[in-house]
Amino acid sequence: AQKIIIDTDPGQDDAVAILLALGSDELDVLGITAVAGNVPLPLTVRNALAVCELAGRPDLPVFAGCAAPLDGSLVTAEHVHGQTGLDGIALPEPSIRVQDRNGVDFIIDTLRREPAGTVTLVAVGPLTNIATALRHAPDIASRVQRIVLMGGAYFEVGNVTPAAEFNIFVDPVAAAEVFASGIDLVVIPLDVTHKALTSPSWIEEIGRLGHVGAVAASWTGFFERFDRAKYGSEGAPLHDPCAVAWLIAPALFSGRRINVEIETEGRWTRGMTVADWWGVTDRRPNALFIRDVDRDGLFRLLSERIARLAGL
Numbered sequence: 001a002q003k004i005i006i007d008t009d010p011g012q013d014d015a016v017a018i019l020l021a022l023g024s025d026e027l028d029v030l031g032i033t034a035v036a037g038n039v040p041l042p043l044t045v046r047n048a049l050a051v052c053e054l055a056g057r058p059d060l061p062v063f064a065g066c067a068a069p070l071d072g073s074l075v076t077a078e079h080v081h082g083q084t085g086l087d088g089i090a091l092p093e094p095s096i097r098v099q100d101r102n103g104v105d106f107i108i109d110t111l112r113r114e115p116a117g118t119v120t121l122v123a124v125g126p127l128t129n130i131a132t133a134l135r136h137a138p139d140i141a142s143r144v145q146r147i148v149l150m151g152g153a154y155f156e157v158g159n160v161t162p163a164a165e166f167n168i169f170v171d172p173v174a175a176a177e178v179f180a181s182g183i184d185l186v187v188i189p190l191d192v193t194h195k196a197l198t199s200p201s202w203i204e205e206i207g208r209l210g211h212v213g214a215v216a217a218s219w220t221g222f223f224e225r226f227d228r229a230k231y232g233s234e235g236a237p238l239h240d241p242c243a244v245a246w247l248i249a250p251a252l253f254s255g256r257r258i259n260v261e262i263e264t265e266g267r268w269t270r271g272m273t274v275a276d277w278w279g280v281t282d283r284r285p286n287a288l289f290i291r292d293v294d295r296d297g298l299f300r301l302l303s304e305r306i307a308r309l310a311g312l
């Protein structure tokens, strides 16, 4: 199985991404590193622990990473995810405990311990933990297999400012360092996640898949109500699960290898992913920028794997 570390700020869509990974035997999740993002770090840690427990994986190590972006203060998104970050059916206080080791050290140690080119990082929050690991241990850049990250937007521009997507906006300095690292990147921007919209019938369907399914349905339902009210959209984009799904079933997705640079300073465009989709520069391609998804295939995969986790 493909070894991965999930770097995350749960978040309902992060939580579904974790469930998808844990329900898929193509993937071997070595650990989960939490980062501040949707809500502050103590809550993203708590939520990651609670999701592992829900999934029947109390053995999975969860680590706390960075509590704040590399420069400046933290921007959070309680207005999207609720005060807990994981509003929906309330999960019990997790009985498993966070690991003592810092998440950044776990990333570094794991990449140094495992054979080079065998561990993929799945990053579905701000890129602070990964950029910090690269700062502390530049040698890991040549050991990581690739990074599959949810972040950015080009044709769909922004969801937190008119120009920027949340994960990149929260820590553009970290993102810039990751995009300049030379590591093979697969980027899942809003351009594709806005095509991965939930539907009421799908939420109902997973709601029938045992307790895990009922909880996942309550999360996505919460998320969906926000998007319908705010954007009048047909459903809610399941952003982060797309990053995990790309690893399990890449044929569901399509995109182009292009150059992507991160704006760290712009007066109006801080956190923008400047994507050379049309190849108008001679800058070296550094990312596979995904733009399309087979929506039905994606939601079938999600239902199947949630059912598996529920033991159905």
Ligand code: BDR
Pocket (backbone or CB within 6 Å): 011, 012, 013, 014, 038, 077, 080, 124, 125, 150, 159, 165, 166, 167, 239, 240
């Ligand atoms: C991203 O921001 C967060 O709110 C979601 O969890 C996702 O990772 C979408 O912009």
Ligand code: CA
Pocket (backbone or CB within 6 Å): 008, 009, 010, 011, 013, 014, 038, 124, 125, 240
């Ligand atoms: Ca996230």
